[in-house]
Amino acid sequence: MKYYSLNNNSKDVSFLNAVKNGLASDRGLYFPKKIPLLSKDLIKNIKSFSNHEIAFNAIEPYVGKDIPNERLKRIIEETLSFDFPIIPITNSISSLELFHGPTLAFKDVGARFMARCLAYANEIKETKELTVLVATSGDTGGAVADGFYDVEGIKVVILYPKGKVSPIQEKQLTTFGKNITALEINGTFDDCQDMVKSAFIDSEIKEKSTLTSANSINIARWLAQMFYFFIAFKERPNPDKKLAISVPSGNFGNLCAGLMAKQMGLPIDHFIASTNINNTVPKFLETGIYSAKKSQTTLSNAMDVGDPSNFIRIQEIFNNDLFKIKKSISGSYFNDSETIKGIKEVFKKNKYITDPHGAIGYLGLKSFLNLTREDFSGIFLGTAHPIKFAETVESTLKIKMDIPERLKSILELNKKSIQIENYNQLKSFLLDR
């Protein structure tokens, strides 16, 4: 499989080169030349395939000969080494919990997959020292830090907006040490993302080291997320009904992965793009006009994105045809007080505790199901463990949650970060090392 740049101004590259480059040299996102089709047998008999077999079938055509099949199978086994339970909330609404990985975030799967692909790339070819540079609005950083921790030959530099991530998230970013460095940026997530983008095209930096991204723009992170939608389809509680999946969205990598799975032939009937007030995409679906905005801070901070990077991939999947996009995706957005009400409502329904992101997924799904006929049932993606947003969840529900063991140990470690005010400081940091 070859990958082309969506800016159409750089050479096509192989899978591993696209993973190493992150962004194409013309700053475009990579996109596969072809969207492969799944075998009919896989879809028809999906229950008889193990999750590892399904993931292998889904991802193998995108990887091709770049990674030998046996190694790819091992990478998948190591990546998908935890559970993805589906929990029913009502007769027609369930939650697919994606947060049982090491950092309790759904981004663990993409980060672990990418780290293992890059580790393989490093093994087969001596490259200049590889630096993974990543901007995070909360969860990406922890998942990337964990996925890459102690991987030989790879340094990880994480940029996060000062004061805009939760205390647990901050600990997850700043306590690893070794090959992981956290930079605390005086600004928003969009500022962090802009700095990362500037570093990628900075020729002085490029001369000294090889930079790669680990944001959802990286194809290894993005495509590995397709797996969730296969699980949703395989384990859906109401197989006789049409399936709608509500995806709490920020940079739109996850939803875009779901759309790829659908293009490959996975029978998902509808998607809901559920956001907080950073509603650039739902507004686009309403008006047909894409108008990027500055991001605003909300309770669901991992979705505080005003100009989602992956949206351009969604447009590519649908050939920029607004009519087709709207046939597959509806948009919904909710402010913080609606989010709080959503958390309460879900808890009332069957004592289910959801974090603010999941609550937005739930609300988006509910409003879609209310509008349509009875022939649908739906799944919303639980993207973060509620304990990561303990302050909001506990004060809303007047409960106290237990802290899982693997978080307890992190909370006792000391934060280590470097303060950065502007791009020049980032640049000297990257050049000095």
Ligand SMILES: *Cc1c(COP(=O)(O)O)cnc(C)c1O
């Ligand atoms: C990253 C993240 C999202 C948004 O995912 P995208 O792929 O960027 O749309 C939603 N919820 C949580 C908890 C996240 O960490």
